[in-house]
Amino acid sequence: MSPAMLAMTDGEANDVLHDNDDNDESLYQKGVRHLCEKPISKVPGKYILPIEERPLPAKPNSGRAPLISLPVVDFSELMSPSGRPAALVSLAKACENYGFFQLVNHGIPSGVIAGMIDGSTRFFEQPYEERAKYMSSDMTSPVRCGTSFNQSKDRVFCWRDFLKLTCRPMAQVLPHWPHSPVDFREVASTYAQETNSLFLELMEAVLQSLGLKPRPLEGEGGSIMKQFEEGSQLMVVNCYPPCPEPDLTLGMPPHSDYGFLTLLLQDQVQGLQIQHREDWVTVEPIHGSFIVNVGDHLEIFSNGRYKSVLHRVLVNATRSRMSVATLHSLPYSCTIRPPPELVDEANPRRYMDTDFASFLKYISSCEPKKKNFLESRKLAT
Numbered sequence: 429m430s431p432a433m434l435a436m437t438d439g440e441a442n443d444v445l446h447d448n449d450d451n452d453e454s455l456y457q458k459g460v461r462h463l464c465e466k467p468i469s470k471v472p473g474k475y476i477l478p479i480e481e482r483p484l485p486a487k488p489n490s491g492r493a494p495l496i497s498l499p500v501v502d503f504s505e506l507m508s509p510s511g512r513p514a515a516l517v518s519l520a521k522a523c524e525n526y527g528f529f530q531l532v533n534h535g536i537p538s539g540v541i542a543g544m545i546d547g548s549t550r551f552f553e554q555p556y557e558e559r560a561k562y563m564s565s566d567m568t569s570p571v572r573c574g575t576s577f578n579q580s581k582d583r584v585f586c587w588r589d590f591l592k593l594t595c596r597p598m599a600q601v602l603p604h605w606p607h608s609p610v611d612f613r614e615v616a617s618t619y620a621q622e623t624n625s626l627f628l629e630l631m632e633a634v635l636q637s638l639g640l641k642p643r644p645l646e647g648e649g650g651s652i653m654k655q656f657e658e659g660s661q662l663m664v665v666n667c668y669p670p671c672p673e674p675d676l677t678l679g680m681p682p683h684s685d686y687g688f689l690t691l692l693l694q695d696q697v698q699g700l701q702i703q704h705r706e707d708w709v710t711v712e713p714i715h716g717s718f719i720v721n722v723g724d725h726l727e728i729f730s731n732g733r734y735k736s737v738l739h740r741v742l743v744n745a746t747r748s749r750m751s752v753a754t755l756h757s758l759p760y761s762c763t764i765r766p767p768p769e770l771v772d773e774a775n776p777r778r779y780m781d782t783d784f785a786s787f788l789k790y791i792s793s794c795e796p797k798k799k800n801f802l803e804s805r806k807l808a809t
């Protein structure tokens with residue numbers, strides 16, 4: 429497969445953006461921001477989920493989902509020799525029990541973060557024609573705009589527009605990224621580089637927390653960190669415009685992310701929910717921190733010890749919401765399998781070897797739903 433240029437995520441097999449006539453379907457394909465340029469007071473049927481998939485429980489008076497305080501991992505503790513052992517324990521517990529954690533004191537300058545949110549907001553504020561330049565059915569494109577979750581297959585659409593950017597190798601992909609707003613490429617590439625460095629430090633800690641040697645000495649086997657340094661990174665900028673009837677639809681359906689770790693930046697507007705002990709719970713945005721979650725590849729690599737957890741996004745009636753997810757993994761050509769240290773009689777292998785090609789094949793052959801991909805890799809134990 430060609431190097432790291434697949435601007436797609438879990439559950440997506442992009443097909444054709446139908447733009448051949450002026451019917452409602454072609455309007456919906458152009459995205460939610462475009463749809464909302466003319467004020468609307470009702471959600472079109474295309475976005476209305478069956479009752480059992482809607483965000484609120486069907487029972488009356490059962491209330492909104494509770495807020496969850498995610499476990500907190502302090503990155504500065506992780507980086508200090510005296511704080512690291514305890515921080516590794518917190519990291520392991522969070523990945524085992526929640527699949528999600530809040531990362532504080534991460535060291536990425538607040539200006540870089542604010543610049544990314546601001547640049548993304550301005551990108552989506554542009555006229556539709558600017559986004560249309562990047563709407564493509566070419567999965568190898570390093571930049572792609574679109575709407576919903578998988579717009580070529582979704583029967584019901586989600587209330588979300590996106591911009592996906594392949595981030596590596598940066599010198600190769602950058603010239604293809606949007607030229608407008610004029611500063612967008614600069615702020616987005618700085619953000620991509622900062623998040624990639626943060627991911628590498630976190631991944632080294634994750635490997636250590638699993639009892640592995642991330643950088644073995646000469647003669648002790650290959651360095652997996654070297655492979656991550658050459659790894660893949662996809663940036664997904666999500667835009668959720670205000671929705672006149674937010675209880676009928678979702679910004680994103682329940683899904684898990686495909687990589688090792690996702691670093692998620694959200695603005696001040698609530699919307700992310702994770703599945704925790706069978707319930708949907710809302711994650712409160714904490715200013716300046718990242719939400720980090722375990723992806724399918726890390727669940728497979730850790731032989732099921734660290735959990736890739738379902739999450740979804742609610743929309744709201746009054747405020748537009750913006751989030752930026754960076755999904756990090758090994759190079760697309762690598763096979764994901766647990767290292768021998770994590771497999772023994774008590775922990776037999778739980779998943780088949782997985783490579784990016786099998787993921788692509790899977791998502792283009794069936795309708796992606798929930799955690800199907802990971803389920804499809806499960807071995808009978």
Ligand SMILES: O=C(O)CCC(=O)C(=O)O
Nearest residue numbers: 664666694700741751753
């Ligand atoms: O917008 C969010 O909070 C979550 C986005 C997300 O789950 C994703 O991009 O995979």
Ligand SMILES: [Fe+2]
Nearest residue numbers: 683684685739
């Ligand atoms: Fe996600």
